[in-house]
Amino acid sequence: MNKEIERKFLVKDDSWKNLGEAVHYKQGYLSNDPERTVRVRIAGEKGFLTVKGKSTNDGLTRLEWEKELSVEEISPLFSLCLPGIIEKNRTKIQIGSHTFEVDEFFGQNDGLILAEVELRSESESFEIPDWLGEEVTGDKRYYNSYLAQHPFSTW
Amino acid sequence: MNKEIERKFLVKDDSWKNLGEAVHYKQGYLSNDPERTVRVRIAGEKGFLTVKGKSTNDGLTRLEWEKELSVEEISPLFSLCLPGIIEKNRTKIQIGSHTFEVDEFFGQNDGLILAEVELRSESESFEIPDWLGEEVTGDKRYYNSYLAQHPFSTW
Numbered sequence: 001m002n003k004e005i006e007r008k009f010l011v012k013d014d015s016w017k018n019l020g021e022a023v024h025y026k027q028g029y030l031s032n033d034p035e036r037t038v039r040v041r042i043a044g045e046k047g048f049l050t051v052k053g054k055s056t057n058d059g060l061t062r063l064e065w066e067k068e069l070s071v072e073e074i075s076p077l078f079s080l081c082l083p084g085i086i087e088k089n090r091t092k093i094q095i096g097s098h099t100f101e102v103d104e105f106f107g108q109n110d111g112l113i114l115a116e117v118e119l120r121s122e123s124e125s126f127e128i129p130d131w132l133g134e135e136v137t138g139d140k141r142y143y144n145s146y147l148a149q150h151p152f153s154t155w
Numbered sequence: 156m157n158k159e160i161e162r163k164f165l166v167k168d169d170s171w172k173n174l175g176e177a178v179h180y181k182q183g184y185l186s187n188d189p190e191r192t193v194r195v196r197i198a199g200e201k202g203f204l205t206v207k208g209k210s211t212n213d214g215l216t217r218l219e220w221e222k223e224l225s226v227e228e229i230s231p232l233f234s235l236c237l238p239g240i241i242e243k244n245r246t247k248i249q250i251g252s253h254t255f256e257v258d259e260f261f262g263q264n265d266g267l268i269l270a271e272v273e274l275r276s277e278s279e280s281f282e283i284p285d286w287l288g289e290e291v292t293g294d295k296r297y298y299n300s301y302l303a304q305h306p307f308s309t310w
Binding site: 031033036038053067073077082 | 156185186188190191193204206208218220222224228231232234235236237
């Protein structure tokens with residue numbers, strides 16, 4: 001079990017788009033209980049089953065358990081997921097010593113773009129690229145499990 | 156994904172006890188939503204993560220997805236489970252061409268003994284041993300996911 005320490009941001013413009021290669025993600029949820037979220041994900045050619053615990057009060061840290069599975073193994077689970085499957089492209093972008101993950105959403109979440117950076121400690125500093133917008137860390141509306149049930153287009 | 160076809164019974168007496176070897180089971184739930192139950196289980200020396208779909212109206216059939224994991228891999232997930240961990244001994248008993256699984260519960264479900272038989276079709280017949288009691292197939296109170304939240308001792 002790992003601790004996941006992340007900060008999440010909106011994105012100002014499209015200037016990040018040539019900085020990395022987009023990979024298609026499809027994901028759904030078997031539980032969207034914030035204390036034990038169960039996520040089914042296909043990321044490119046890989047499958048992952050991920051369980052996330054409750055976040056700390058500041059929203060920065062969550063316990064995370066993950067198992068890699070083949071796409072064939074994990075695909076049948078989508079039929080058991082809660083309504084609301086998320087599709088997005090994820091682009092990993094190296095900025096200084098950190099990797100930003102920029103998620104461009106499709107379908108019912110079209111128009112939403114989020115950037116996340118993973119940190120080794122809650123106080124760790126990192127370089128802020130020009131295209132990074134308002135911080136939304138801890139805002140539960142931007143959890144993918146929330147977006148699956150309450151898509152951006154309905155806000 | 157398999158279809159699980161099962162019939163479930165109470166047990167009349169202890170005469171089944173010398174018919175097989177008991178294996179200790181510990182299990183908890185990441186979701187007890189009947190349409191997407193997510194179960195964390197250690198059975199003897201093996202770990203399993205299992206997702207079960209909604210049962211049919213007669214309670215006989217459920218979609219089931221299962222992944223075997225090592226005990227080391229699965230153990231951390233118990234800390235994220237819903238309150239209510241189930242502990243029981245399971246004894247597999249061959250009766251004619253069928254295997255009965257007899258579950259003797261401990262802790263908050265002490266005193267409850269259930270027997271299940273898995274069938275290849277909903278109409279398949281099977282030999283009924285003397286110790287088999289009242290059928291409780293489809294009675295959701297006897298789902299382990301229900302017993303985890305509403306233990307037998309509180310009925």
